[in-house]
Amino acid sequence: MVERRKSKDLRSSRWFAAEDLRGFGHRSRAMQMGYDTDDFLGKPVVAIINTWSDINPCHAHFRNRVEHVKRGVLQGGGFPLELPAMSLSENFVKPTTMLYRNLLAMEVEELLRCHPVDGVVLMGGCDKTTPATVMGAVSMNLPMIFLPAGPMMRGHVNGKIVGSGSDVWKYWAEKEAGNISEGDWRDIEAGIARSHGTCMTMGTASTMTLITEALGLSLPGASSIPAGDSAHPRMSAACGRRIVEMIWNDVTPSTILTRRSFENALVVHNAIAGSTNAIIHLIAMAGRAGVSLTMDDFDISARTTPVIANLRPSGAWLMEDFHIAGGTRALLNVLSPFLHLDEKTISGRTLGENLVGAKVFDNDVIRPLDKPISSIVGTAVLFGNLAPNGCVMKPAAAEARLLRHTGPALVFDNYDDMAKAINDPDLDVTPDHVLILRNAGPVGGPGMPEWGMLPIPRKLLHKGVRDMLRISDARMSGTSYGACILHVSPEAHVGGPLSAVRNGDLISVDVEARSLNLLVPDVVIAERMSSSSSPPPSSSRGFAGMFTRHVTQAHLGCDFDFLEGVEILPEPEIH
Incomplete structure (x- = not known):
């Protein structure tokens, strides 16, 4: 039994309880805002990191939800402080929100470090806001709960x-x-978009919120509640009440996150045929927790985990149907044989205890283990002379004929060249060609934009072709589908083997064998790589410049090299 902390042990007491000139200043300035010392003195101070903005439709309801969180904090005997953070609207940010995931993670970490707060409720959901806020909070290691935005209506x-x-x-x-x-x-x-909330397909947003719940960082069942459901504001208030109790009991991410909890997340990712983007994010999140997670770990889990969530793009249904069918708790309950049920969660109970009474109400939406939606794995990690550090594919979302294929390469050095050529009626392309886009990775993009689902050439669309083999060092939307091989590492821009491909070279892919190879002699590949030159970076100033200098490659999670691992920084001096 953990001994309950005393008021004097609260981190915020260093600001508010000190009987010196600085303590006077902190209290008087809080009173300047209309608060009384009874509001904050001796109580857990809860930061609410709110990623709402006027240009983020996925988080449009956060303006109201934050009030529900505050209500819960007050009910629990705490003092809530809303701290706005970068919103990262997936729909509007150019060139890609991935460029700014690490910036939001840094912002969250520093907001928590420099303010008088004892714990945090993270409000996110729109793709990168989930991994970013979690990464920052895990690095700071204060008590935390993640509040998912929830999917929109069908x-x-x-x-x-x-x-x-x-x-x-x-x-x-x-x-x-x-x-x-x-x-x-x-x-x-x-x-197609009828309410606030994140994509209602099993894209990156829902993939990451389900994974975060599997890690034990959200309240049980929170990740499947639709944004417009009345259960969502109730869950928001419950987050506020629970975080206060977590602060008193000092329940931090380091007491929750273990190698086994990340193995649980891997199982869930594969059972839902989750977004390929989750591989990058989960590796980065694990790195912040001091847990080593590799591309091989994803593939090993995928080989033994059946795809049982019948959700688009790999299946038929949508997130609202998933919630009605029993939601995340029901899915986890079905997956129990694959999970470490004794792992701790922020609820104060183990994962297994959180699942007691969970039921599936529609066996087509959430399938039994012996009736998966496909015999094909949800995620495959391929290696070969084109991707010595690995690349990823979602086989369940591709046409089966392309899972073992050899064809000539049609190479595009950048997105603009591809966009200009792809609809040219004279483009020399057949359904057997392998479309390749390079210089679109973490450094080359910059930020690894979602360009990996290369469009099918218009001349082939007219002939009925709807899928082709496509390879890139970019990412693709979690809502995308098709025979797209992504995250080729190392990327072409830093001299990876993708830079050695020439038009007409034969490319061989065998998903069952987990191989991706350029059928050119090794000596020729080496010669081409040594003679290739990368285009100059798009920017050397500001954050983009820092990003290209310090971002790691896709197989390492695209975190900054100076943020990897666990380092406990000293608390700020209070002057």
Whole structure:
């Protein structure tokens, strides 16, 4: 039994309880804002990191949800302080929010370090805000709870249920093929995103929030609650109440996160055929917790974990259906044989205890272990002379014929060249070609944009082709699908083997054998690599310059080299 902390042990007491001139200053300035010493003195001070902004539709409801969190903190006997942080709107930030994930992680860590707070509720969900806020809070190691934004409502177009991202790509292919009118396209545009909240497909947002709950960092069942459900504000208030209790009992991330809790996250990632982006994020999150996680770990878990969440883009349903079918607790309960159920969670109970009474109400949405949605693995990690440090693919979302394929390369050195050429009716391309985009990785992008789902050439769309083998050192949206091989490491921009590919070279892919190879003699590859030159960085100033100088490669999580591992920094001096 952990001994309950005393008021004098609270970190915030260093600011507010000291009987000196600085203590006077801190208390008087709090009173300047209309607070009384009874509001904050001797009580846990809870930071609420709110990633709301006017340009983030996924977090539009956070402006209200923060009030529910505050209510819960006050009910629990704490003092809430909202600290706004960078919003990272996936829909609007250019060139990619991935460029700024580490910036938000640094902001969260420093917000917590420099302010008089004892614990934190992290409000995130839109793709990079989940790993970023968790990374920063784990590095600071104060008591923390992650509050997921929740998925939006199902989309509806002409009586059909549609999902963000996944169905957009499919309808766009039909539009490019001439099968959809402009009027139909406008109807889709108006009906596919009907409420606040994150993508309702199993994209990066829901993948990361489910993983975070599997790690034990969210309240049980929180990650599947739709943003517009009345259970969401109730869950938000519960986060506020629980964080106060966690502060008194000193429940920090270091007491929750272990190698075994990350193994639980791997199981969940593969069972949901989760976003390939999660590989980068989870490796980075593990690194902040001092846990070594590799690409091989993902593949080993994938080989033994059945894909049982029947959710788009790999399956049929959407997140609202998943929640109604039993949600995250039901999924975890089905996966119990693969999980370490004795791992601690922020609820104060073990993972297994959190699952007592969880039931599946729709066996098609959440399948039994013996009836997976596919016999194909959710994630595959490939190695070979094109990717000595690995690359990733989502086989369950690809056409089966492309899982073992050899074809000639069609190479694009950058996104603009690809975009100009791909719809040229004279483009020399066949369905057997392997489309390659390079110089789009962590440094080359910069920030590794979601360009990896290269569009099918228009001339092939007209012939009925809907999938091709595509390879890049970029990422792709978690809502995307197709035979896309991503995160090739090391990237071309830093001299990786992808820089050695020439048009017409044969590329061989064998997903079962986990191999990706350029069928060119090694001596030729080495000669080409030594003679290739990278384009200059897009920027050498500001954050982008710092990013390109310090970001690690995809197989290491794309964290900054100076933030890897665990380092307990001294508390700030109070002057």
